[in-house]
Amino acid sequence: MILEIAILNLHPGQQTAYKAAFQRAAPIIRASPGYLSHELQHCLETPDRYVLLVRWQTLEDHTVGFRGSVPYQTWREILHPFYASFSVEHYELVESEANRQVS
Numbered sequence: 124m125i126l127e128i129a130i131l132n133l134h135p136g137q138q139t140a141y142k143a144a145f146q147r148a149a150p151i152i153r154a155s156p157g158y159l160s161h162e163l164q165h166c167l168e169t170p171d172r173y174v175l176l177v178r179w180q181t182l183e184d185h186t187v188g189f190r191g192s193v194p195y196q197t198w199r200e201i202l203h204p205f206y207a208s209f210s211v212e213h214y215e216l217v218e219s220e221a222n223r224q225v226s
Contacts, residue, residue, distance in 0.1 A: 124159065125182050126214040129175040132207045138170065141205045148201040151194045152177065157184025171207070182213055 133141055145163060152158055159178035166172035179185045189195055 124216060125179045125185065126216070127175075127177040127179060127185050127211060128214060129177070129209055129211045131173040131175060131205075131209045132169075133171040133173065133205050134207045135171055137205050138165070141173070141202075144201050144205065148198050151198045151201075152189065154194065155184070155189045155192065157181055157188055185213070 149161070152161060157180040159180060161175065161177040164174045164176070166174070177185070179189075
């Protein structure tokens with residue numbers, strides 16, 4: 124599994140419109156081959172910043188499959204006008220205690 128981490132800096136004051144646009148765009152990424160799940164997180168300290176975490180089966184599912192697809196063009200049209208800047212990196216799991224319960 125590959126974790127895509129996208130740090131998304133919006134143009135100021137676009138949070139409400141962005142969240143609505145993301146709801147329209149989410150089905151596009153969900154339908155992409157190799158997609159596993161995603162989370163959109165809002166930064167508390169920097170209101171115009173979000174982080175998008177997407178889990179893919181392989182790196183190529185994102186970089187070739189999704190980004191090279193026709194539906195990606197629609198994704199871009201919907202979401203990219205909101206971004207003042209963004210960066211994307213991919214990570215591979217080394218260790219996880221996500222299911223560990225604290226007593």
